[in-house]
Structures are given as structure tokens and as C-alpha cells.
Amino acid sequence: MTDGDVSAAIETYFARFRLAVLASGAHVDDAMVADLRAHVVDRVGGTGSLADVTGVLAELGTPQALAIEVAAAGPPDDGTSRRTGIRSHGRLLGVPYDLRAPSSGREARRWWDPLDRHILVPKSWGIGWSVNVGALAVRTGAVRPDDEDVPFGAAPPRTVAATLAAPVAVLAAVATLAAVTWRRLPPTVPTRWSLSGEVADHGRRGSTVLGLLGLAAVPTAMAASVHARRSPALDRVAASAESLLLATTALSVLAQTVHTTRGRSGVWPLWLGRGASAALPFALLVAVSRVGRTAEQRRDLSTLSMNGPAA
Structure with a gap:
């Protein structure tokens, strides 16, 4: 493989990146592209092969995914609106x-x-x-800061896509609980509780249940939209985790409402739900990070075995 092939691969990548940036409407200057290209060249080294280039570019993501990240970062200015003079x-x-x-x-x-x-x-x-x-x-020691070169970047696509199943499952649980208990709920239901379990506020059954369904459904739909856009893996996994938190919160509040209306004391469903709403997204993010770390290690070992030991 010639140096020309390596250079051509790099130039092709950044040409596609520029086109993707233009399509997204983001701002990118020549200095930014030069810095990114220099990063790739530095990582590849003077004797890098086409396989080395492919590996480094894979860490950056596809040109389209990198363009989305640039667009999300916003214009490289101080955040001041030219029209109002107010920092955004x-x-x-x-x-x-x-x-x-x-x-x-x-x-x-x-x-x-x-x-x-x-x-x-x-x-x-x-x-x-x-x-x-x-x-x-x-x-907490669940991960190390340098476990992954690119957060979730090496995680298998199926693993990244599967993270959306978690909030969808909780949303289904919220909808099922609402449907099963709807007729047995009184017209006015408890919506807020004190630490001791005393009811602190009430709301109408319809608006309360619909509000909780919305709390679970809207973030899950937004996460599905992020997945559908083929956003970077980090964006997709984080969207799944955030929607999982909100859906679990909705489920815990609805469960507490049903628990109280049945004449039972205590707020253990609410506290259990709060713990789950913190623990489940944490576990999801850590699990995908570990999968990504393992995939990176396998890739590095495979590359080392193909290239052979250093002279």
C-alpha cells in the first residue's frame, strides 16, 4: 500500500466531512479541518498503513457523525448573539x-x-x-477515565441500538399499569407525599395519569428519534439512559399513586423507584462503556497480531 493510498483515504474522509458539515448548516473553518487532519496524520505516523488510517478514522466516526458533533458544538465564538449582544x-x-x-x-x-x-x-x-x-x-471505580478512546465508539452497533429497549420496556410497564388500574382509581388521586408518607397534594385522575404517561413517552420518543438519525453512539446511549430515568420516575409515581389509593401506608414504591431511576441509567451507561472497552482491546490485539511485534 503506497503513501498515496493513505493520503487519498484521509483526503476522501475530510472531503466527505466538509460536505456533511455544509449539509448540516454548521460552521467549520479551515483551521478546524487542519487540526483534525493533523490529529489523524499524527496518530497514523510516517509508516502507517491503510488499516491504521481506517482504525483512526473509525475512532472519529463517520464523516456524517463527526459533522453532527460539530453542529451540536455550535459556532466557535464566545456565545454572544450578534443581534442582542447577550451571551447564549x-x-x-x-x-x-x-x-x-x-x-x-x-x-x-x-x-x-x-x-x-x-x-x-x-x-x-x-x-x-x-x-x-x-x-x-x-x-465509584466502575470505569476508568481512559477506558475508551471514544465513548461507546467501539461498542457493537447492536449493543448501542439495544439500549433503547430499556426505556421502551419501562414505558410499556407504565402504560400497562395505567390501563389495568384506571377504572379502580378514584376521580381525585394523590400526587405528592411527605417523607412520612402523608399525602401532601391531590390531582384529577385523568390529568395525573396522562401526565405520567407523557413523562415516560415523550423522552422515549425523543430518544428513538436520536437513534433513528444515526447519531454518534454516545448521543444514542445517553438519550436512552436519560429517557430510562424519566420513564422509571413516572412508573414509581404511578405505582405510589395506586399504592396509596388502595389504602396502604408508606412510600416505599416511590423510594424504590427513585433508587431505580438513578441505578438503572448508571448501570446502562457503565455496561455499554465496558462493552466498548472490551471491543477496543480486541481490536488493538487483532491489529497487533496482524502487524506483528515491533522491531
């Missing part, structure tokens, strides 16, 4: 805010960034902080 993201009195259009890419990087040691990070949209599950996983 930053801090106000020490509290972070981000008023840019919601992006699955930004949301995913907030959810899972093991290289960032901060557990509390600015929200990808809105005011305040959200939890970086990646940092939490590192703190």
Missing part, C-alpha cells in the same frame, strides 16, 4: 446557564464525560447543573 451561555451570579437550542450531542457530553472529574456540570440547556454520570462512574 455562561454564568449569572455564579449559576451556569445555556440558552442555545437543545442538542443531543451537548446533552450526551454532559451525561457521560469520564475525563471530566466534576460530577456536577452546567446543564446543556436551561439554568443550573446536571450530573456527569461519567465522573460518578470513575469516582
Whole structure:
């Protein structure tokens, strides 16, 4: 394989990347492309083969997937609107805010960034902080910050796609519980409880049940949309995890409502649900990360065996 073949593979990739960026409407300058190309060339080295180039480019993802990430990152400026002069993201009195259009890419990087040691990070949209599950996983020893070159990038496509089954299953459980118990629920149902289990607020049966169904269904549908767009693996897995959290929360509240209306005391369904809504997304993200790490190790061993030991 000649150097020309290697260079042609790199140039073809970035030509397709530029076309994908233009199609997405994102902004990219020559310096950004030059930096990315230099990264690839540096990783491949002066004696790299076409297989080496293919491996490095695979870590970046397809040109289309990389273009989506660039589009999600937004324009490379200080975040100030040219029309209003107001920054679209930053801090106000020490509290972070981000008023840019919601992006699955930004949301995913907030959810899972093991290289960032901060557990509390600015929200990808809105005011305040959200939890970086990646940092939490590192703190608990579930993963290491350098386990994967690209988060979930080496995980098998079937594994990434299968993560959507988790929130869909919980959504089905919410719908089933609502259908089975609907007729036995009174017109007014409890919606909020104190720590001791006393009912603190009530709501109408219809609006309460429909609201909980929406809490489970809407995020799951949005996650399905992220999967359907063939977004980067990180975006898809994070969307599945976030919708799983919200669907589990909806299921726990509905279960507590049914529990209370049957005259039973305690709020154990609610507390059990809160624990599950935290544990299940955490387990999902960690599991896919470990699958990705194993796949990367196998790929590296395969590459080493094909190239032979270094001289």
C-alpha cells in the first residue's frame, strides 16, 4: 500500500466531512479541518498503513457523525448573539446557564464525560447543573477515565441500538399499569407525599395519569428519534439512559399513586423507584462503556497480531 493510498483515504474522509458539515448548516473553518487532519496524520505516523488510517478514522466516526458533533458544538465564538449582544451561555451570579437550542450531542457530553472529574456540570440547556454520570462512574471505580478512546465508539452497533429497549420496556410497564388500574382509581388521586408518607397534594385522575404517561413517552420518543438519525453512539446511549430515568420516575409515581389509593401506608414504591431511576441509567451507561472497552482491546490485539511485534 503506497503513501498515496493513505493520503487519498484521509483526503476522501475530510472531503466527505466538509460536505456533511455544509449539509448540516454548521460552521467549520479551515483551521478546524487542519487540526483534525493533523490529529489523524499524527496518530497514523510516517509508516502507517491503510488499516491504521481506517482504525483512526473509525475512532472519529463517520464523516456524517463527526459533522453532527460539530453542529451540536455550535459556532466557535464566545456565545454572544450578534443581534442582542447577550451571551447564549455562561454564568449569572455564579449559576451556569445555556440558552442555545437543545442538542443531543451537548446533552450526551454532559451525561457521560469520564475525563471530566466534576460530577456536577452546567446543564446543556436551561439554568443550573446536571450530573456527569461519567465522573460518578470513575469516582465509584466502575470505569476508568481512559477506558475508551471514544465513548461507546467501539461498542457493537447492536449493543448501542439495544439500549433503547430499556426505556421502551419501562414505558410499556407504565402504560400497562395505567390501563389495568384506571377504572379502580378514584376521580381525585394523590400526587405528592411527605417523607412520612402523608399525602401532601391531590390531582384529577385523568390529568395525573396522562401526565405520567407523557413523562415516560415523550423522552422515549425523543430518544428513538436520536437513534433513528444515526447519531454518534454516545448521543444514542445517553438519550436512552436519560429517557430510562424519566420513564422509571413516572412508573414509581404511578405505582405510589395506586399504592396509596388502595389504602396502604408508606412510600416505599416511590423510594424504590427513585433508587431505580438513578441505578438503572448508571448501570446502562457503565455496561455499554465496558462493552466498548472490551471491543477496543480486541481490536488493538487483532491489529497487533496482524502487524506483528515491533522491531
